[in-house]
Amino acid sequence: MMTSISHVRTTFFDENPSGRLINRLLGDYGMLRLEGVMSFGDTANGLAEVLCVGVLIMLTNPVAGLLIIPVVLLYALLQAQLAPMMSHAREIRAVKIGETLHRETDLIEGRTVFTLYNRQKNLLNRIHRAFGNSMNIQLLYCRLMSWGILWMGMISAAYAIVVYGFLAYGLHVGLITSTLAAVVITAVFNLNNIFFGLAWDMSFLGETASHARRAFFMIDLPDEITQESNLPKVKLVNDEEKVQFSGDIRFENYTMSYRKDLPKILDNFTVNIPQGKKVGIVGRTGAGKSSFMQALFRMVYHRDGDILIGGRSIFSADISSVRSSFGVVPQDPYLFAGTIRFNLAGNLQDVSDARLLAALRTVNLDVDLDAQVQEGGKDYSVGERQLLCIARLILLDKQYILMDEPTSSLDRKTDEQMQRLMRTVLADKTVITIAHRLESLEHYDLILEMAGGRLLREGTPAELIPALRSQYVA
Ligand SMILES: Nc1ncnc2c1ncn2[C@@H]1O[C@H](COP(=O)(O)OP(=O)(O)OP(=O)(O)O)[C@@H](O)[C@H]1O
Ligand SMILES: [Mg+2]
Structure with a gap:
């Protein structure tokens, strides 16, 4: 990314202020190097866990086991609703935090001018407003998460009731042993956590994808020579052919x-x-x-x-x-x-x-x-x-x-x-x-x-x- 930015045309920086660029680069770099890799592993892990629970339930009752498919689909539907909203809220939160930092930098860098004109109060008010905005978006984010947790809990609870029904029937007619029933109960008990973890990891994975798209956009930025060579007036010259200019x-x-x-x-x-x-x-x-x-x-x-x-x-x-x-x-x-x-x-x-x-x-x-x-x-x-x-x-x-x-x-x-x-x-x-x-x-x-x-x-x-x-x- 840094290599392509160092070769990009200079007007690129007029359109993309350096503060915003640095924020983005740090965000993309951190996400792709750390959280992205982790969320990829965690998502794969979560999917494997769901599969194991499904197989385990199937051992007790194939119908109950297969019922995990519509449950997964319901989760996916919920996730599809929730993930873009959460990701959007996270983006707005990052912007709002950036704004607060920006105002704080103003206060520190422009302290002489602000002190001279006695305008610190004015800027402090703006910092508080920006901080309030970022807290509001943080609250919205928490509400979205609670809403998701509530629905996920309800879906898992409904499925658990169905599985427990099948278990009770299986035990009653002697189709399954009580040990298997105990293992399945523990697995189903944990299902909500597994789904929640999976939803969380998948939303991070989605975010990683958007960071990756942005990183590739940066990497693919045309350097100024390629860009110039698309102009009709400029003939692209072989790099080897250095010219020594001299004259008027x-x-x-x-x-x-x-x-x-x-x-x-x-x-x-x-x-x-x-x-x-x-x-x-x-x-x-x-x-x-x-x-x-x-x-x-x-x-x-x-x-x-x-x-x-x-x-x-x-x-x-x-x-x-x-x-x-x-x-x-x-x-x-x-x-x-x-x-x-x-x-x-x-x-x-x-x-x-x-x-x-x-x-x-x-x-x-x-x-x-x-x-x-x-x-x-x-x-x-x-x-x-x-x-x-x-x-x-x-x-x-x-x-x-x-x-x-x-x-x-x-x-x-x-x-x-x-x-x-x-x-x-x-x-x-x-x-x-x-x-x-x-x-x-x-x-x-x-x-x-x-x-x-x-x-x-x-x-x-x-x-x-x-x-x-x-x-x-x-
Ligand atoms: N990066 C830029 N993007 C778009 N327009 C620009 C840019 N830089 C300068 N301009 C515009 O080009 C015009 C000429 O600006 P320029 O900077 O060449 O003036 P200048 O004579 O050097 O002025 P100064 O004495 O203030 O430095 C101005 O109208 C300015 O708004
Ligand atoms: Mg000038």
């Missing part, structure tokens, strides 16, 4: 949306980004800046037009060649728990400490290779994390660097570092930056202004910055 990046009447059924975001977008240039993208929120980056990564639904690098369509190469051409410096880089060395070298093979230290020196980061990093890297500033990303891209010798500038201002020193790197070690690389501050664009070669998924204006900083400044300050 050109969008030609490119149109995309996030999914087939969603509206177009970049619409008839045309732009040329010359090789080795430093290009800043600006635009109001929702203008399409991030969508532009995702389009380069082929993460979105390609509707029309083309994206060419050095004259070669990125849709005619295999997706990993396309993606590995770009290095990314995210807005809020995530570092892994471990050491700086681990974060820097990652899965690079045979990279010497001297090279790692040289990369750190190039970006002017004064940290020890063995310095510890907390999960996420929150013990390093955004600027430091971005510089660490750049150091890594230098090691990887990426020709195209996509940078998402932090919204909050970088400190002046880090800002100057970035500008210096653009002129030195990144001088021959193509750098595309989503810029949130006009000052950082002063040394760029080209500025693209986007609006509504289109290119509104393009020009040099000298041509555009004064106009942009008055526009974005206004």
Whole structure:
């Protein structure tokens, strides 16, 4: 399951929030690995027990023995009524418990904001309501179970009375011994428990089947390459045929949306980004800046037009060649728990400490290779994390660097570092930056202004910055 999820198209996660996915995966995994196996064994065991009791009764009286068949059918009928209701109640219960947990997580994670606005009471009320709902569904579940137990008890009791009648007659006319009668009485006495256990195990087995269906759905999820290859615009390329992209990046009447059924975001977008240039993208929120980056990564639904690098369509190469051409410096880089060395070298093979230290020196980061990093890297500033990303891209010798500038201002020193790197070690690389501050664009070669998924204006900083400044300050 995890393997297919790791290869699925990214928009899958828009439709399936990660919290829900994790809950489901844990539920499916637990059910299939533990309860599912157990309920399968228990059901087989229960069926064998019913068969034994039936054979035993048959020894005393064939008619009484055969009567177990309609009894089993009645149980099955009851089970068919009850099982879907119980399973539905269990599902609702899981959702309601999930909701309570979700609210509790909100309370813990958002405690600063809630305390600041004095809204804890409001959230606590919601937690209590969610908890009340989950208790109500738990009660409903118990009622359903009691209702089932009552009917099962009545069916078993009726059958027991019939069997006891036959036993009394058999003993009276001397057809059976009292020992056999005693054994049968014990077996019939226990029949209700056996049926109840069987019903319980079968309902779990039914639930296991629904978990298994969901697990197979996850396993069979098409990976994004297979999914993309179904699109008319994409030629599936042999995996062996890696392409080394080089040259200008050109969008030609490119149109995309996030999914087939969603509206177009970049619409008839045309732009040329010359090789080795430093290009800043600006635009109001929702203008399409991030969508532009995702389009380069082929993460979105390609509707029309083309994206060419050095004259070669990125849709005619295999997706990993396309993606590995770009290095990314995210807005809020995530570092892994471990050491700086681990974060820097990652899965690079045979990279010497001297090279790692040289990369750190190039970006002017004064940290020890063995310095510890907390999960996420929150013990390093955004600027430091971005510089660490750049150091890594230098090691990887990426020709195209996509940078998402932090919204909050970088400190002046880090800002100057970035500008210096653009002129030195990144001088021959193509750098595309989503810029949130006009000052950082002063040394760029080209500025693209986007609006509504289109290119509104393009020009040099000298041509555009004064106009942009008055526009974005206004
Ligand atoms: N995953 C998504 N699924 C569907 N629509 C999306 C998705 N991401 C963005 N959009 C839509 O695409 C449009 C462009 O969004 P985009 O994120 O590219 O803007 P942006 O310029 O990066 O904005 P910001 O400055 O706020 O980051 C918006 O209308 C947005 O609602
Ligand atoms: Mg964005």
